[in-house]
Amino acid sequence: MKITRVFPQNIPGIQLLNSNNQTSTSKSLKTNNLVDLSFENIEYSVRVMDPKSQQRGIVITQSQENKPILKGLTGICPGGQVTAILGSSGAGKTTLLNILACRVPKNSESQLRGRVLANHQEYDYEKFCLFASYIMQNDILMETMTPKEAFTFAASMKFSDPTTQMQRVTETLKSMKLEKCQNALIGGITFKGISGGERKRTSIGYELVSNPACILLDEPTSGLDSFTAFAIINELKQLASQQDRTVIFTIHSPSTDIFQLFDRIMLLVGGKFIYQGQKSNIIDHFQNLGFTCPQSSNPMDYYLSLMQVENLENQKHFNKMFQYYDQNCHPNVMQQITNGDNLLLPLKVIEITQIQQIKQIANRNLLAFTRDPLQFYIRIFQTIVQGLLLGGVFWKVADNEGSVSDLMGISGSLFFCVFNLVISAVLAIILTFPVEREIFLREESSKLYSISSYFIGKQILEIPLCIVLPILQELISYWMCGYHNTTEAVIMHLFVSILIYNWASGLGMLIGCIFSDLKAILGIAPYTLLPYVLFSGFFANPKFFYSWTRWIQYTSPITYSFEVLSRVEFKDQLYEVDPIDLYDFKFGTWTCIYVLIGFIFLFRIFAFMALYILKSKLQ
Numbered sequence: 001m002k003i004t005r006v007f008p009q010n011i012p013g014i015q016l017l018n019s020n021n022q023t024s025t026s027k028s029l030k031t032n033n034l035v036d037l038s039f040e041n042i043e044y045s046v047r048v049m050d051p052k053s054q055q056r057g058i059v060i061t062q063s064q065e066n067k068p069i070l071k072g073l074t075g076i077c078p079g080g081q082v083t084a085i086l087g088s089s090g091a092g093k094t095t096l097l098n099i100l101a102c103r104v105p106k107n108s109e110s111q112l113r114g115r116v117l118a119n120h121q122e123y124d125y126e127k128f129c130l131f132a133s134y135i136m137q138n139d140i141l142m143e144t145m146t147p148k149e150a151f152t153f154a155a156s157m158k159f160s161d162p163t164t165q166m167q168r169v170t171e172t173l174k175s176m177k178l179e180k181c182q183n184a185l186i187g188g189i190t191f192k193g194i195s196g197g198e199r200k201r202t203s204i205g206y207e208l209v210s211n212p213a214c215i216l217l218d219e220p221t222s223g224l225d226s227f228t229a230f231a232i233i234n235e236l237k238q239l240a241s242q243q244d245r246t247v248i249f250t251i252h253s254p255s256t257d258i259f260q261l262f263d264r265i266m267l268l269v270g271g272k273f274i275y276q277g278q279k280s281n282i283i284d285h286f287q288n289l290g291f292t293c294p295q296s297s298n299p300m301d302y303y304l305s306l307m308q309v310e311n312l313e314n315q316k317h318f319n320k321m322f323q324y325y326d327q328n329c330h331p332n333v334m335q336q337i338t339n340g341d342n343l344l345l346p347l348k349v350i351e352i353t354q355i356q357q358i359k360q361i362a363n364r365n366l367l368a369f370t371r372d373p374l375q376f377y378i379r380i381f382q383t384i385v386q387g388l389l390l391g392g393v394f395w396k397v398a399d400n401e402g403s404v405s406d407l408m409g410i411s412g413s414l415f416f417c418v419f420n421l422v423i424s425a426v427l428a429i430i431l432t433f434p435v436e437r438e439i440f441l442r443e444e445s446s447k448l449y450s451i452s453s454y455f456i457g458k459q460i461l462e463i464p465l466c467i468v469l470p471i472l473q474e475l476i477s478y479w480m481c482g483y484h485n486t487t488e489a490v491i492m493h494l495f496v497s498i499l500i501y502n503w504a505s506g507l508g509m510l511i512g513c514i515f516s517d518l519k520a521i522l523g524i525a526p527y528t529l530l531p532y533v534l535f536s537g538f539f540a541n542p543k544f545f546y547s548w549t550r551w552i553q554y555t556s557p558i559t560y561s562f563e564v565l566s567r568v569e570f571k572d573q574l575y576e577v578d579p580i581d582l583y584d585f586k587f588g589t590w591t592c593i594y595v596l597i598g599f600i601f602l603f604r605i606f607a608f609m610a611l612y613i614l615k616s617k618l619q
């Protein structure tokens with residue numbers, strides 16, 4: 001039995017729109033202009049290991065060769081029509097779709113030639129995002145929201161007028177047939193939510209709210225039952241025919257019912273077209289080539305069986321098919337491209353201010369936080385345990401007689417306190433950020449908000465946590481360790497704990513932005529921290545560092561935190577050895593604090609830049 005959690009209409013943090021009393025007008029989602037997407041002479045190749053340089057899977061030399069994937073493709077996907085791209089596995093369907101969406105990585109490993117055009121105007125990634133949406137195979141959505149909340153969020157990011165927002169949400173829920181599950185949580189890996197088909201429709205609707213003229217989808221029916229697959233393609237068909245959108249998708253083995261919904265078909269074999277044109281002409285095209293689809297067969301099953309490259313019998317016919325395509329389809333395609341309209345592109349206009357974007361992002365984060373508080377409870381639990389551990393291990397360490405061993409005990413406890421704060425802050429971010437990162441990349445590519453809005457919106461919830469958690473940990477351990485019991489000392493200790501925790505959370509975010517794979521993150525994080533710890537001055541007096549490594553101590557916020565906490569604790573105390581000399585403390589309390597504040601800003605700026613680079617690299 002399927003269990004979905006249904007939520008009431010009034011949810012704090014997100015303004016919900018009432019769909020019940022709205023009259024729907026499907027034309028309100030109609031795009032202003034038709035957009036014809038076309039592409040000319042697309043050639044795409046990637047560098048791969050030369051098979052001749054391998055023997056039984058063992059690489060003998062490092063020689064590489066260029067593997068052509070798309071071989072001079074030219075085509076058109078007219079506005080107001082559904083274009084389906086089909087082909088055998090590895091034919092290049094997804095690659096073609098990615099090129100149309102300007103999503104192929106630009107690096108030395110791949111080569112792309114040719115032009116992509118929208119209404120005869122060349123476009124790049126930035127422009128594409130303003131008139132089109134790309135819906136990838138894996139639906140990346142906030143698990144803790146309902147479809148209605150997700151659409152409301154997307155609408156509020158684009159339209160300033162609440163009535164327009166409401167209209168968009170209502171209309172999209174209706175056109176995606178999500179009214180019944182509009183208040184159920186989307187769910188995902190952590191907990192079960194709406195069904196796979198509803199999830200796919202939510203994913204499509206999420207993009208539609210902003211009213212793109214073109215919708216590109218990579219295998220929108222994969223993993224769905226035949227009924228749901230038909231329902232989704234049928235909805236896409238309605239979007240094309242009733243709302244003049246350009247719909248393009250890749251699909252494997254469509255049923256006969258789904259085939260009937262296509263307007264236009266592109267068939268790919270080994271990176272070349274063997275057919276491109278209206279659905280109605282495909283049967284004649286293959287009949288003229290001598291391949292008559294049996295009466296009882298699904299035409300697409302039959303044609304796809306002819307396209308299986310592994311079949312030796314098929315391979316004999318490919319040359320004939322390519323030649324026939326060049327003679328019969330290609331001239332028509334060229335004609336259609338030339339005759340296409342030169343209408344202006346209906347580019348999305350963001351109506352809301354950055355402040356409103358930040359507010360909405362912060363509200364959504366708060367909602368996610370209240371809906372799935374487990375992460376928060378875990379952080380609180382860890383903080384309490386760490387506070388108790390620190391206090392237990394260093395119980396009354398600061399009640400001392402001034403001996404060297406007493407001094408070592410106190411500085412050990414202070415260093416551990418700093419280190420503990422750093423580890424908890426870094427881990428808390430790097431373990432959760434990889435999931436958020438995917439959502440950010442999807443939403444940024446839909447031009448839902450700016451990178452800076454996302455970054456600031458995220459900090460609004462993170463910073464209070466970065467204040468509360470270190471205070472909690474230090475309040476538990478402070479008196480257990482028996483540190484200086486004066487108001488000034490307590491305040492300074494807590495203040496430095498907050499500063500170092502905030503720096504470490506910025507570092508965590510920086511690592512999370514640079515590396516996408518959790519295994520890589522967990523492998524890299526300890527080595528990032530190692531120099532900060534080794535050169536902090538606790539393990540060795542900085543005077544004894546080699547001159548060429550001495551500078552590293554200045555880059556370590558742990559050095560500055562350790563110095564302030566020590567200065568506060570050792571103030572007015574007499575020891576057999578002077579702690580200032582022993583650890584070579586040379587900066588002074590306030591210099592350390594200013595530097596720590598500087599580090600907090602610096603690492604947040606680095607994290608922001610990493611987010612920016614991450615986004616640009618994935619274009």
Ligand SMILES: Nc1ncnc2c1ncn2[C@@H]1O[C@H](COP(=O)(O)OP(=O)(O)OP(=O)(O)O)[C@@H](O)[C@H]1O
Nearest residue numbers: 046047048069087088089090091092093094095096
């Ligand atoms: N970066 C790459 N490096 C090496 N080979 C690649 C790369 N990108 C694509 N290919 C190869 O290009 C071919 C086309 O890939 P693509 O994903 O476009 O195929 P497809 O038609 O969508 O296949 P499927 O239906 O199985 O998803 C495949 O043989 C794939 O292995």
